[in-house]
Amino acid sequence: MSWFIIENIGTVDSPALVAYKERIQQNIQHAVDMIKDINKLRPHVKTNKISEVCKMMLDAGIIKFKCATIAEAEMLALIKAPDVLLAYQPVGPKANRLRQLVTAYPQTHFSCLVDNIGAAQYLSDIFKEHNLVIDVYIDINSGMNRTGIAPAYALQLFEAIHLLPGIHMAGLHAYDGHIRDTSLSERQHKSDDAFKKVMILAETIESITKQPVNIVAGGSPTFPTHIKRHVECSPGTFVFWDWGYKHALPDEPFEYAALVITRVVSIIDEETICTDLGHKSVAAENPLPRVYFLNDEQVTPVSQSEEHMVAKVADSSKYKIGDVLYGVPLHICPTVALYNSAIVIEKKNAVDEWAVIARDRKINI
Numbered sequence: 001m002s003w004f005i006i007e008n009i010g011t012v013d014s015p016a017l018v019a020y021k022e023r024i025q026q027n028i029q030h031a032v033d034m035i036k037d038i039n040k041l042r043p044h045v046k047t048n049k050i051s052e053v054c055k056m057m058l059d060a061g062i063i064k065f066k067c068a069t070i071a072e073a074e075m076l077a078l079i080k081a082p083d084v085l086l087a088y089q090p091v092g093p094k095a096n097r098l099r100q101l102v103t104a105y106p107q108t109h110f111s112c113l114v115d116n117i118g119a120a121q122y123l124s125d126i127f128k129e130h131n132l133v134i135d136v137y138i139d140i141n142s143g144m145n146r147t148g149i150a151p152a153y154a155l156q157l158f159e160a161i162h163l164l165p166g167i168h169m170a171g172l173h174a175y176d177g178h179i180r181d182t183s184l185s186e187r188q189h190k191s192d193d194a195f196k197k198v199m200i201l202a203e204t205i206e207s208i209t210k211q212p213v214n215i216v217a218g219g220s221p222t223f224p225t226h227i228k229r230h231v232e233c234s235p236g237t238f239v240f241w242d243w244g245y246k247h248a249l250p251d252e253p254f255e256y257a258a259l260v261i262t263r264v265v266s267i268i269d270e271e272t273i274c275t276d277l278g279h280k281s282v283a284a285e286n287p288l289p290r291v292y293f294l295n296d297e298q299v300t301p302v303s304q305s306e307e308h309m310v311a312k313v314a315d316s317s318k319y320k321i322g323d324v325l326y327g328v329p330l331h332i333c334p335t336v337a338l339y340n341s342a343i344v345i346e347k348k349n350a351v352d353e354w355a356v357i358a359r360d361r362k363i364n365i
Helices: 021-035 051-059 070-078 093-104 117-129 151-161 184-209 243-248 332-336
Strands: 016-020 064-067 083-086 109-114 134-140 167-174 214-217 258-269 272-275 291-293 300-304 309-312 324-329 341-346 349-355
Touching (some): 021 051, 070 083, 070 093, 093 109, 109 117, 109 167, 117 134, 134 151, 134 184, 151 167, 167 184, 184 214, 243 324, 258 332, 324 332
Parallel strands (some): 134 167, 167 214
Antiparallel strands (some): 016 258, 258 272, 258 324, 272 309, 300 309, 341 349
């Protein structure tokens, strides 16, 4: 596990987010190898939010992307990504910001989600007013129960929107993030069951339009369950990976490619230390432990405040102020969004710094 050690660690402040370039490249290649047909891969960039990481995907031959915010969509447009799906239903000012993106970055093909007639009509009005057409995917609730329309009502929505001006019904989107079973066979069974209604709907729409319906499906947990289907797969966490998925999904080949670095700032007593990894520095939506230290498994977080993490250890005399701990977050996606930049590690050295540009909700648009 010596890969995570940074030779020039003295130059790295803490807490910090570090990204291991070789590991990122390996994870991208693993995803490409798994899916075999790279045209079926549409990675979600919400995990990394970094232009340089997305350029690495472009260099690997990936041309389709998925994102969650207008800023992420613009980040992709700035690096001339050919195809960007905003996997969100834009409402209020966001709908007009999307229209501005389409106008400002004509080299990128944009699309978005809808799950109700009101939002679709609103998009139709905005794009029609500017003599534009935006591709839309009907967002299907395949069991996540977060967004999307129930499959039983989706055909009615399709019939209501497919002739609206300013929008073009391009396909279906089905995110099954609720399926996270450790057993791949159980994951496959649940994925198959959830996907049946999506396929029936797609076939019905195709019989009406006489045109193929594109389907974007899944995330990192169900990535292996969708790779043999005629769908675009949209894993996101795979590019960095985290403790949660590493241990919940042992069948997937991805490795940690981003860590947080923290230093010991206080020795409290014989078996308690304090680091500077507060909940402003690592995703805090889960119970403790929210981070696992790869270079010292005996460090067990027991409490956390804004700027501090208190941890139990076997013997605090083994630690000194300033000691470095390398932590893999339980959840990497919101952890990345807490940092302005990621320090790039190559061959055990800090060689560069990448802006986490899309953590901001606005770039230009």
